[in-house]
Amino acid sequence: MxxxxxxxxxxxxxxxxxxxxxxxxxxxxxxxxxNPIIITVPEGNTLPLEAFAARYGQGLSNMLEANPGVDPFLPKSGTRLVIPQQxxxxxxxxxxxxxxxxxxxxxxxxxxxxxxxxxxxxxxxxxxxxxxxx
Known part of the structure; x- marks a missing residue:
């Protein structure tokens, strides 16, 4: 221990x-x-959902649960992402x-x-x- x-x-x-x-x-x-945070995926995004998770100190599984239907490999530009910080x-x-x-x-x-x-x-x-x- x-x-x-x-x-x-x-x-x-x-x-x-x-x-x-x-x-x-x-x-x-x-x-x-x-509190949850809402962000918008920037134009010309080339980052996976995991990069947004890391930027805000979240685990990928939490981001996937908070953002159903979002492509985890390449979120589309203009997509609203929920950062589950609550x-x-x-x-x-x-x-x-x-x-x-x-x-x-x-x-x-x-x-x-x-x-x-x-x-x-x-x-x-x-x-x-x-x-x-x-």
Whole structure:
């Protein structure tokens, strides 16, 4: 467990802050933070949906869910994209690092702060078996 904790802390330090979305914590009793953002795909776009996801600190799966029918390989110019930056915080203690594997998100609550940093995470590697140890 200590190994995993150090790995996650090292990973957080190594990942540029641009991938994290920082939210102000909601009042007690509320878990809803952020607001969705609507953008328009620029003219002459050559970027895949994944590039827009990375620009706004979102995972590709979240972008696909928020934008059904949009071509993930090449969104058409003029298409409106929903950036899903509104979310419900996990129902747990708001301190330290929380990894929610089902959501594919890492939540970091800085000590003594009034914010939470949310990062998209990936689990395993496509086409490879993920080793599980007890």
């Amino acid at each position: 200590i190994r995993l904790t150090w790995f996650v802390l090292t990973l957080c330090a190594a990942v540029p802050g641009a991938f994290a979305v920082t939210y102000t914590l909601p009042p007690e009793g509320s878990r809803l933070v952020g 979310l419900i915080l996990p129902d747990t203690v708001r301190e330290g690092i929380i990894v929610n594997a089902a959501e594919m998100r890492l939540y970091y609550y800085p000590p003594g702060g009034n914010t939470v940093e949310v990062l998209p995470i990936g689990i395993g590697q496509a086409g490879r078996e993920t080793r599980v140890t007890g």
